Amino acid sequence: IERDALLRKKHGIHISGHNVPSPLQNFDDLSSRYGCTSYLFAKLAELGFKEPTPIQRQAIPVILSGRECFACAPTGSGKTLAFLFPILMKLQPGSKEGIRAVILCPTRELAAQTTRECKKLVKGKKFYVKLMTRDLAKNGSFQTMHCDIIVSTPFRLEFAIRKRKLDLSRVEYLVLDESDKLFELGYVKQIDCVVKACSNPSIIRSLFSATLPDSVEELARTIMHDAVRVIVGRKNS
Ligand code: ADP
Ligand code: MG
Numbered sequence: 001i002e003r004d005a006l007l008r009k010k011h012g013i014h015i016s017g018h019n020v021p022s023p024l025q026n027f028d029d030l031s032s033r034y035g036c037t038s039y040l041f042a043k044l045a046e047l048g049f050k051e052p053t054p055i056q057r058q059a060i061p062v063i064l065s066g067r068e069c070f071a072c073a074p075t076g077s078g079k080t081l082a083f084l085f086p087i088l089m090k091l092q093p094g095s096k097e098g099i100r101a102v103i104l105c106p107t108r109e110l111a112a113q114t115t116r117e118c119k120k121l122v123k124g125k126k127f128y129v130k131l132m133t134r135d136l137a138k139n140g141s142f143q144t145m146h147c148d149i150i151v152s153t154p155f156r157l158e159f160a161i162r163k164r165k166l167d168l169s170r171v172e173y174l175v176l177d178e179s180d181k182l183f184e185l186g187y188v189k190q191i192d193c194v195v196k197a198c199s200n201p202s203i204i205r206s207l208f209s210a211t212l213p214d215s216v217e218e219l220a221r222t223i224m225h226d227a228v229r230v231i232v233g234r235k236n237s
Contacts, residue, residue: 011054017228021061024052034064036089043121053078054232059206060086062228063173069206070220073232079208080117083175088118091148091172094126099166101149101173104194106181108153114177115151132156142166154182154190161197171198174205176219183215195223 004022008015013023027044030036052060055073062069063086073079087101103118105111115131122129130136130145132152137160150157160166174195176182182191195205205224209216212231220227 008058011057012233013054013058014231015058015228017067017226020058020228021065021067023057024060025057027052030060030085030089034061034089039125040085040088040121047120049081053082055079055230056082056085058230058232059083059208062230063087063204063206064089066204068204068224068227069208070224070227070229071206071208071232072210072212072230073208075210077232079177079210080114083177083206083208084114084118084121087149087173087175088121088127091127093122093148095148097170099147099150099168099171101175102157102168102171102194102198103149103151103175103177104154104157104182104191105151106153106178106185106187110178111151111153118149118151132160136160137164140164154187154194158190158193161193166197168194168197169199171200171203174198174203176205176207179207179209179216179219180211180213183213183219191219 007023007025024030031041054077055071056078059069059071059082063083071079071082091100103114105114112131115129118129127148128146129149130147132150134156137156142164161168176191207216207220207224
């Protein structure tokens with residue numbers, strides 16, 4: 001416990017919530033403590049990642065422990081891997097369950113970038129990662145398509161849910177990335193629609209942000225159950 005506190009202090013990690021799991025001392029903890037499969041673990045070295053960033057040290061164990069995560073860390077601090085990695089560790093490849101993770105991004109560029117990062121991590125595995133393009137939202141055959149993880153902007157996902165009856169009832173992980181931007185851009189109604197469509201009662205929601213405006217705090221209060229709050233650095237850096 002003392003060791004956890006020291007490690008957090010060293011990396012500028014501030015937490016709140018009960019029973020917060022220990023931060024990672026290094027990436028090896030993912031194998032020794034959480035049984036990370038070797039293919040996924042090997043990707044970290046392939047990508048040249050030697051040490052977890054502060055947000056990764058704390059957010060990854062939180063999500064792996066089945067807790068919801070409300071995370072705030074500066075731009076460029078590795079938030080993408082902080083949510084993708086634990087989700088990929090938890091979801092089994094080759095499942096026929098349909099969409100089990102939804103990543104919501106504020107812009108098409110960010111959605112495309114997140115999709116690319118995710119594809120890099122699962123390359124060579126039976127994992128289907130899809131970017132919700134305009135064409136997919138309008139013409140995709142969602143009932144038959146192979147898709148484990150979908151990355152989308154709010155409008156396209158809402159469109160697919162409302163007009164195309166996209167089924168998100170088996171989604172296990174919902175991530176709202178850059179939630180401060182999602183609000184700035186006025187996507188409240190779309191977020192609401194997505195949150196409702198992901199109706200699995202045991203869903204684990206995560207909220208990632210670079211700043212913490214009141215709107216984001218409010219969203220965290222309304223949609224999250226028993227979340228662990230992780231803040232790296234200052235609140236509005
Ligand atoms: P954020 O979402 O917090 O703005 P990103 O997830 O886009 O940041 O990451 C920023 C950059 O840092 C990316 O190029 C990513 O590949 C890289 N990165 C992520 N994690 C690590 C790590 N543990 N070590 C080194 N580089 C990393
Ligand atoms: Mg990001």
